Amino acid sequence: xxxxxxxxxxxxxxxxxxxxxxxxxxxxxxxxxxxxxxxxxxxxxxxxxxxxxxxxxxxxxxxxxxxxxxxxxxxxxxxxxxxxxxxxxxxxxxxxxxxxxxxxxxxxxxxxxxxxxxxxxxxxxxxxxxxxxxxxxxxxxxxxxxxxxxxxxxxxxxxxxxxxxxxxxxxxxxxxxxxxxxxxxxxxxxxxxxxxxxxxxxxxxxxxxxxxxxxxxxxxxxxxxxxxxxxxxxxxxxxxxxxxxxxxxxxxxxxxxxxxxxxxxxxxxxxxxxxxxxxxxxxxxxxxxxxxxxxxxxxxxxxxxxxxxxxxxxxxxxxxxxxxxxxxxxxxxxxxxxxxx
Amino acid sequence: xxxxxxxxxxxxxxxxxxxxxxxxxxxxxxxxxxxxxxxxxxxxxxxxxxxxxxxxxxxxxxxxxxxxxxxxxxxxxxxxxxxxxxxxxxxxxxxxxxxxxxxxxxxxxxxxxxxxxxxxxxxxxxxxxxxxxxxxxxxxxxxxxxxxxxxxxxxxxxxxxxxxxxxxxxxxxxxxxxxxxxxxxxxxxxxxxxxxxxxxxxxxxxxxxxxxxxxxxxxxxxxxxxxxxxxxxxxxxxxxxxxxxxxxxxxxxxxxxxxxxxxxxxxxxxxxxxxxxxxxxxxxxxxxxxxxxxxxxxxxxxxxxxxxxxxxxxxxxxxxxxxxxxxxxxxxxxxxxxxxx
Numbered sequence: 139x140x141x142x143x144x145x146x147x148x149x150x151x152x153x154x155x156x157x158x159x160x161x162x163x164x165x166x167x168x169x170x171x172x173x174x175x176x177x178x179x180x181x182x183x184x185x186x187x188x189x190x191x192x193x194x195x196x197x198x199x200x201x202x203x204x205x206x207x208x209x210x211x212x213x214x215x216x217x218x219x220x221x222x223x224x225x226x227x228x229x230x231x232x233x234x235x236x237x238x239x240x241x242x243x244x245x246x247x248x249x250x251x252x253x254x255x256x257x258x259x260x261x262x263x264x265x266x267x268x269x270x271x272x273x274x275x276x277x278x279x280x281x282x283x284x285x286x287x288x289x290x291x292x293x294x295x296x297x298x299x300x301x302x303x304x305x306x307x308x309x310x311x312x313x314x315x316x317x318x319x320x321x322x323x324x325x326x327x328x329x330x331x332x333x334x335x336x337x338x339x340x341x342x343x344x345x346x347x348x349x350x351x352x353x354x355x356x357x358x359x360x361x362x363x364x365x366x367x368x369x370x371x372x373x374x375x376x377x378x379x380x381x382x383x384x385x386x387x388x389x390x391x392x393x394x395x396x397x398x399x400x401x402x403x404x405x406x407x408x409x410x411x412x413x414x415x416x417x418x419x420x421x422x423x424x425x426x427x428x429x430x431x432x433x434x435x436x437x438x439x440x441x442x443x444x445x446x447x448x449x450x451x452x453x454x455x456x457x458x459x460x461x462x463x464x465x466x467x468x469x470x471x472x473x474x475x476x477x478x479x
Numbered sequence: 480x481x482x483x484x485x486x487x488x489x490x491x492x493x494x495x496x497x498x499x500x501x502x503x504x505x506x507x508x509x510x511x512x513x514x515x516x517x518x519x520x521x522x523x524x525x526x527x528x529x530x531x532x533x534x535x536x537x538x539x540x541x542x543x544x545x546x547x548x549x550x551x552x553x554x555x556x557x558x559x560x561x562x563x564x565x566x567x568x569x570x571x572x573x574x575x576x577x578x579x580x581x582x583x584x585x586x587x588x589x590x591x592x593x594x595x596x597x598x599x600x601x602x603x604x605x606x607x608x609x610x611x612x613x614x615x616x617x618x619x620x621x622x623x624x625x626x627x628x629x630x631x632x633x634x635x636x637x638x639x640x641x642x643x644x645x646x647x648x649x650x651x652x653x654x655x656x657x658x659x660x661x662x663x664x665x666x667x668x669x670x671x672x673x674x675x676x677x678x679x680x681x682x683x684x685x686x687x688x689x690x691x692x693x694x695x696x697x698x699x700x701x702x703x704x705x706x707x708x709x710x711x712x713x714x715x716x717x718x719x720x721x722x723x724x725x726x727x728x729x730x731x732x733x734x735x736x737x738x739x740x741x742x743x744x745x746x747x748x749x750x751x752x753x754x755x756x757x758x759x760x761x762x763x764x765x766x767x768x769x770x771x772x773x774x775x776x777x778x779x780x781x782x783x784x785x786x787x788x789x790x791x792x793x794x795x796x797x798x799x800x801x802x803x804x805x806x807x808x809x810x811x812x813x814x815x816x817x818x819x820x
Contacts, residue, residue, distance in 0.1 A: 159779040321785075324769065324777070326667060326691040332770070332778040340779055347783045348769060350667040351693040352725025356790040359727065384693025386700065387728050390735050428665070428689060429673070434773040436665070437673040438500040438681055442688040444662075449697040 140341060142296050143182060143190050145260055148201055150194045152182045155296060155330075159337035170199030170215050177222040177229070180328065184297020185371045185407055186266050189228030192219045193259040196236040200255050205248055212240055224419040225380055225448045226371040231406045232262055263299045269404045270301035272462035274310030277367065277402055280458065280465070281311040281318060285364025286347075288354060288392075290323040291382035292334035293369025293402065303402040304367040305338065307460060312344060319345035321363065323354055325382060327427040327445065351384050355391045366392045370403035370459075377453030377470025378415025383446055389455035398457040405461050408478055415450035423447045481682060483637050484523060484531050486601055489542055491535045493523045496637060496671075500678035511540030511556050518563040518570070521669065525638020526712045526748055527607050530569030533560045534600040537577040541596050546589055553581055565760040566721055566789045567712040572747045573603055604640045610745045611642035613803035615651030618708065618743055621799065621806070622652040622659060626705025627688075629695060629733075631664040632723035633675035634710025634743065644743040645708040646679065648801060653685060660686035662704065664695055666723060668768040668786065692725050696732045707733045711744035711800075718794030718811025719756025724787055730796035739798040746802050749819055756791035764788045 140162075144151045150167040156179070157163045165181055167173045173195030176182050182191050199215030200208075216233050223229060239258050243251045281287060287308055291297075294305035301309060311318055320339055325331035332348055339346040349357065357363055366388055372380040379385070379401050392399040412418060425443035429435060437443075459466040459474065466473035481503075485492045491508040497520070498504045506522055508514045514536030517523050523532050540556030541549075557574050564570060580599050584592045622628060628649055632638075635646035642650060652659055661680055666672035673689055680687040690698065698704055707729055713721040720726070720742050733740040753759060766784035770776060778784075800807040800815065807814035 160776065323693075324667070326665070326693055329777050332782075336782050337779045340782075345783070347785055348778050349785050350724070350769060351691070352664075352667055352728065353785065353787060353790075355728035355731065356724060356787055357785070359790075383691070383697060387693065387696035387732055390696065391728055391731055394731050394735075428691060431772045431777075432775040434775065435501065436670050436772075437689050438678045441673075441677050441681075442686070444688055444690050444694065444698070446694060446697055449694075449700075 140295060140338065142187055142299060143194070143263065145194055145256065150191065150198060152176060152191065154181050155183055155334060156181055158333050167198070169202060170195045170219065173198060174218050174222050184292065185226035185228040185369065186298040186303065186404055187296070188223065188226055189232035189406060190263045190266055190299050192229050193232040193236055193262045195219045196233060197255040197259040201252050208248065223421055225421045227409045228406050235262065266299035266404070267301055269462040270298050270303055270306040273303050273402050273404065273460055274301065274306035276465050277307030277400065277460040278310035278314045280365065280398070280400060280460070281307060281316060282364030283316045283318065286319050286321050286362050288321045288357065288363045288366045288388065289335060290331065290368050290385050290388050291325045292330040292338070294335055294338045296334050296338055297369060303369045303404065305335070307367050307400070307402050308344065309342065318364070319347065321347050321349055321357060323351045323384065323388070324348060325384060326351055330382070354388050358391045358395045358397055363397050365398040365400055367400045367402055370401050370407050371448055372418050373401070373403060373408050373459065373474070374412040374415045374418060375410045375471055375474065376414045377456055377459065377468065377474060379451045379456060380415060380418040380448045381451065383449050386449040386451045389451040393455050399455055400458050400460055401456055402460040405463060405478055408474055410475065410478060415452065418450060421447040481636060481679065483528055483640060484535070484604065486535055486597065491532065491539060493517060493532070495522050496524055496675060497522055499674050508539070510543060511536045511560065514539060515559050515563050525633060526567035526569040526710065527639040527644065527745055528637070529564065529567055530573035530747060531604045531607055531640050533570050534573040534577050534603045536560045537574060538596040538600040542593050549589065564762055566762045568750045569747050576603065607640035607745070608642055610803040611639050611644055611647040614644055614743050614745065614801055615642065615647035617806050618648030618741065618801040619651035619655045621706065621739070621741060621801070622648060622657060623705030624657045624659065627660050627662050627703050629662045629698065629704045629707045629729070630676060631672065631709050631726050631729050632666045633671040635676055635679045637675050637679055638710060644710045644745065646676070648708050648741070648743050649685065650683070659705070660688065662688050662690055662698060664692045664725065664729070665689060666725060667692055671723070695729050699732045699736045699738055704738050706739045706741060708741045708743055711742050711748050712789055713759050714742070714744060714749050714800065714815070715753040715756045715759060716751045716812055716815065717755045718797055718800065718809065718815060720792045720797060721756060721759040721761070721789045722792065724790050727790040727792045730792040734796050740796055741799050741801055742797055743801040746804060746819055749815055751816065751819060756793065759791060762788040
């Protein structure tokens with residue numbers, strides 16, 4: 139399986155997700171600023187994966203920090219990484235975890251602080267893979283056999299440290315013996331479905347069919363789709379789910395056609411400080427992502443564009459939220475709080 | 480305003496809709512086979528426009544036909560044009576109208592038959608513009624003022640002989656003094672919204688904002704959209720509407736958010752011989768439309784694709800069907816039959 143992100147020789151190595159599937163190119167970030175830029179520019183994307191990247195970025199920053207005003211430098215490193223993307227909460231969760239650890243290391247020699255922060259970042263990466271496998275185990279029984287799973291965007295190995303959340307459920311269902319295939323929404327504007335999901339499923343020999351986002355309704359209506367499984371970027375206390383733009387339409391169309399709509403996400407994606415999804419900040423990305431495809435303009439010059447990168451699916455459309463600690467069902471206020479422990 | 484299709488010097492001249500908005504290039508078809516190829520390859524598209532093109536194609540075919548076995552040649556011309564695209568009924572409606580006229584001309588001199596067929600094709604074109612203006616007049620009062628109209632695909636001047644159906648309603652609403660703007664779904668895979676709708680609205684100075692298809696739900700939920708107006712490729716007797724793939728999701732999301740969903744189409748788009756939309760043939764188009772953008776692959780080689788070009792919106796999601804003869808509302812079995820006369 140492809141390695142999404144690794145720590146090697148005091149650097150962070152990532153597969154460049156802007157180049158896939160045409161090129162399998164790896165990018166090496168040697169400074170925390172380079173990690174921040176890789177997150178902002180979507181060289182690495184996917185809520186759990188950018189959490190791992192941010193943790194490694196913090197470790198990398200401290201590796202190059204000087205003894206003098208370490209606290210000030212640490213704060214700058216964390217702020218820089220936190221300012222990259224606003225919606226996925228895993229980013230802030232990972233930075234906070236690194237901050238908490240750093241807070242316990244006051245007075246330690248710098249070499250020791252560095253070693254512990256690197257260890258923690260590596261641990262976050264290892265835990266993420268284990269969490270995805272647990273999500274898969276909990277989700278696999280929910281997937282109807284001999285049917286098609288519809289997914290949106292890429293919540294696969296490439297969106298995590300490995301195995302995936304939504305695609306982890308698909309992988310686990312297949313490992314448990316189910317005969318399923320996947321329909322992948324291409325996921326405009328960034329085409330994560332076409333470029334990443336199809337590619338990663340092909341690597342594993344899982345049958346995948348590519349459709350445009352506009353076709354999901356047609357196939358949900360057709361009876362072919364057994365369930366929808368998607369990832370999440372942030373889940374509010376009431377179960378509202380922020381995920382890649384286009385998720386909300388799929389959820390509405392799934393319910394309209396009595397197809398279960400599952401969200402697969404680690405506990406680190408929960409933001410129980412927010413009562414509802416209305417409070418989740420929605421990132422606006424550059425117009426050029428919509429008006430240009432590979433440098434080729436698809437709209438007249440000067441076209442006005444809206445480009446929200448995420449939407450919020452109200453909890454009433456969500457059949458279940460699959461986490462590493464188990465499966466939450468409505469009412470989510472109770473079930474999520476219980477699973478979060 | 481741009482001329483979508485014209486009859487000039489015994490040839491059919493069309494703006495090449497595969498090149499817009501980057502190039503305003505006109506294509507001249509000198510044989511009916513070239514017209515058929517232009518329809519199949521979507522040089523011209525939009526249900527009313529391909530009806531006009533087919534009528535002109537029939538006239539062009541007979542212009543080059545010989546005296547010997549004219550009936551056989553006429554049948555071949557009509558069959559060739561009818562085999563180009565299966566879903567839009569206006570194509571068959573226009574060919575049938577030319578066939579009926581031809582049937583009344585038995586025994587006439589060939590020159591006279593040719594003249595009458597050319598006249599009829601020109602009349603169909605002129606009528607189409609008048610029909611669009613009437614649709615606009617009937618539709619304008621339905622458009623909420625000071626709000627945004629969402630549209631999918633291109634049901635504008637470029638999809639008709641001029642003025643447009645859905646965009647005819649927008650134009651008429653603005654001419655009646657309403658302050659509205661348009662959100663245009665880009666409409667993958669062929670990008671008619673990005674390439675054609677935005678371009679044609681800019682030509683007329685109508686404010687337009689481009690979004691991906693996946694964003695329509697987000698904005699329908701936001702309260703900004705006053706109504707949806709789309710065109711149609713075929714409408715069954717019960718009011719089920721076949722239109723560009725992605726229309727059905729917009730209709731479901733509109734109803735879910737209490738936004739009126741209007742279909743604007745000429746009476747020639749009605750197919751009252753079909754009891755419901757289940758019987759409408761749905762064209763499957765080449766996989767390369769999904770996997771390649773301007774020759775640039777967006778998915779791994781060998782990716783399996785589904786590419787239905789249309790979907791069917793059940794009548795229960797349609798708030799009204801706006802025709803040149805008036806506005807039909809549910810129950811459509813009665814209202815459509817009445818308007819069809």
